[in-house]
Amino acid sequence: MEEKLLPLIIELMRSRFDNFDRMTAQLTITLDTTFAQDLRMESIDMVDLMIAVDTAFGIDSRQADIHAFQTIGDLARYILSLNPGVV
Numbered sequence: 841m842e843e844k845l846l847p848l849i850i851e852l853m854r855s856r857f858d859n860f861d862r863m864t865a866q867l868t869i870t871l872d873t874t875f876a877q878d879l880r881m882e883s884i885d886m887v888d889l890m891i892a893v894d895t896a897f898g899i900d901s902r903q904a905d906i907h908a909f910q911t912i913g914d915l916a917r918y919i920l921s922l923n924p925g926v927v
Contacts, residue, residue, distance in 0.1 A: 841916075845919060846869070875912070
């Protein structure tokens with residue numbers, strides 16, 4: 841199921857971060873892609889992403905520890921845990 845969320849998360853990030861295509865030019869984005877190391881995202885970027893995720897997927901992540909999301913797969917699993925019918 842997480843694999844089905846991958847393109848949706850990528851598109852969300854592309855729309856939210858102006859430099860996303862430049863950040864990922866040398867990468868193949870997978871569920872194992874890390875936010876901090878691979879994408880060089882900082883805490884403020886993660887907060888911005890979580891706001892977008894809440895809106896896009898109809899969830900409330902205010903109680904989430906954004907530092908718990910190391911990879912895109914972690915985020916996908918979290919989204920599915922709160923909204924299993926999203927895909």
